[in-house]
Amino acid sequence: MKIASIASGSNGNCYYLENDNDAILVDAGIGVKKILERMTNLGLSMSKVRGVFISHEHTDHVLGVDVLSRKYSVPVFMTQKTYSSYGKIIKDSLLNFFSPGKQVTLGKIHVHPFLKSHHAAEPCSFSVSSERWNVAVMTDIGFKCSNVISHISNADAVFLESNYDDEMLDEGPYPAFLKKRIASDLGHLSNTQAGLLVLEHASSRLKHVFLSHLSANNNTPELAYETFNACIKHRKDLIPQLFITSRHKESGLVSLD
């Protein structure tokens, strides 16, 4: 399997996962022109993409979905409740509903959606498997529920939310109600929570960590990187390659071999 972040941050998310024959996207929260530009930079083509899986209806995850499906005939997968809250129309022939807990298979890619804790209609994370690899895509998670724990423990790679630095959020410009919501169990995962999650629950098979969905106002790539490394330094068996994803550009295309 090969994986990449096409865009990641509080203003737009899109992740790419492929095996030899097929590919999927998770979320399409930036404009389609940008998605294509960045995929092209990585030598990737939309013709290999068998579907886009939507985690929840917030704009930073769905902005480009309708154009992507219309222009490139990419099938869209989301839950029925997410679709009801999404507010736009996807062509019937391209719209597919999934249920949390029920696996969807496209070619030899198996997508396992599972519920997460976030202020949305029916938000889901995904564990994506192909050949012997498991990749978890977990952003917009208020806290480490039992689903998060069980999927991180089986993951070879993870796109993991590292949204905010505690101090920056505390001292930052956001109104009190918003700070409270971000830090709540229905909000986002902090740098420290992401690091501790991996420290306490990842197995030594975890080889690639993409710290994802960084806040522009309450975090910096340096803080996310340092906090994560400080958390996991006591696990001598765990030496994942660490990537800080960006809202401004794609990551490299990382091979899990």
Ligand SMILES: [Zn+2]
């Ligand atoms: Zn988000």
Ligand SMILES: [Zn+2]
């Ligand atoms: Zn969200």
